[in-house]
Amino acid sequence: MVTADLGTTNIWLAIMAIVSVLEALLLIGIGVGGFLVYRRVMQLVTDLEARQIAPIREKVDAILGDVKTVTASVSQQTERVNHAISGTMERVDETADRVKGSVRDRVNHAVGVARGIRAIVMSVLGHESRHEPPAPAAGRV
Numbered sequence: 001m002v003t004a005d006l007g008t009t010n011i012w013l014a015i016m017a018i019v020s021v022l023e024a025l026l027l028i029g030i031g032v033g034g035f036l037v038y039r040r041v042m043q044l045v046t047d048l049e050a051r052q053i054a055p056i057r058e059k060v061d062a063i064l065g066d067v068k069t070v071t072a073s074v075s076q077q078t079e080r081v082n083h084a085i086s087g088t089m090e091r092v093d094e095t096a097d098r099v100k101g102s103v104r105d106r107v108n109h110a111v112g113v114a115r116g117i118r119a120i121v122m123s124v125l126g127h128e129s130r131h132e133p134p135a136p137a138a139g140r141v
Helices: 002-125
Strands: none
Touching: none
């Protein structure tokens, strides 16, 4: 019986060896198939990129270049406008100061003339009793 047991064991060992070889061949086939699928997918991605993405990228790069040019132009124009506004404001302030000084001089001159005429009228009419001291220089308009 020992012989029969060894024969059965040898048959089972042969079946296991054949199954192992088939499994190895199957794994090698799956690996080769996976590599072929990978290569096809990469070729498809490369073709898709060349046909679809590259033209879109060129357009986007051109648009970005235009945006950069427009932004630089707007920045330059903004600087010019700011410079023009600040120069105009300086001139307006300077003109306002001149007008204020001119009006002040004319008002002071008119007040002086009015005080002189009042003093003459008061002295002619003889109302010296209401003599007011002259206003200090700081209080004059």
